[in-house]
Amino acid sequence: MKKNIIKAFLIVLVAIFTNVAFAQEETEEKEAKPVRDPFNSTLLIDNQTVVTTYPQQLEFLIYHRMGSIDNGLSDLFGIYGVSNIKLALQYGITEKLMVGIGTEKNNKLNDLYAKYLILEQTRSGSIPVSVSVFGNIAVDARDEEAFGANYEFTDRLSYFAQAIVSRKFTHDFSLLFAPSYSHFNSVKEEFQHDRIGTMLGGRYKFTELMGVIFEYHHPFNINPVRDYQNEINPGASLGLEIGTITHSFQIFASNYQDILPQKNYVFNTSEFDSESIIIGFNVNVKF
Secondary structure, three states: OHHHHHHHHHHHHHHHHHHHHHHHHHHHHHHOOEOOOOOOOOEEOOEEOOOOOOEOOEEEEEEEEEEEHHHHHHHOOOOOOOOEEEEEEEEEOOOOEEEEEEEEOHHHEEEEEEEEEEEOOEOOOOOOOEEEEEEEEEEEOOOHHHHOOOOOHHHHEEEEEEEEEEEEOOOOEEEEEEEEEEEEOOOOOOOOOEEEEEEEEEEEEOOOOEEEEEEEEEEEEOOOOOOOOOOOOOEEEEEEEEEOOOEEEEEEEEOOOOOOHHHHHHHOOOOOOOOOOEEEEEEEEEO
16 A cells, blocks of 8 residues: 555656646747747838748739828828839748848839848747848839930949847837948939938837837948048938738828838938828738
């Protein structure tokens, strides 16, 4: 009888320690996993987030920028004004790599782009940030006359490269910082060929499906010795995002109408005031 009691006691002890070990291992495995959804979309208004498209998933993006709101009701705060649009398709090659192609109305710009996820923030904090790199090459498809004398095909090309660092601080709040480099092979004399910039942006969710999004980018003059006729202004945007598993919709106010990032960093002369603010929206559909 006593032996049976001891045997039962030992079995209970082994079961307890086994369950504790499995629970600890499960907890450690869970804590080592990446944080969930630091951002709802691959796009934060006009700049990229750290997120990449899921493997073998196709996404269709619609970008729309209305005219300036300064005319008020005469053109319904820019709805009837001169608009700019971009259509794009992007595809997830792997869990870390996505590629895309797009076309923008202004200057008939067509771009190829890619994003690669280098690091993912973990729930335990062992990796405190996520890091991605993004780059594109764009072709200006306007007539040759738009490029002046001594035209060459390379005059049509421009490039953009960006490193994106983000951190999800809480369940609701994520922030990202992204230095960048922009280059145009051909520009008018009043503009620069090259420009570096930095961008700060973020999202704060106030429900599971809705959140406030914002971004601010600041361009820097690479050649400070030379004076350029046009002063390039920072870009700022503030908006609302509604996100589901299959869709993301963003509506916002901004001071730049171009959509391709290098255009905004190199050519934006608009200020964030009543004369220059435009209303825009992005739609991201996931298949």
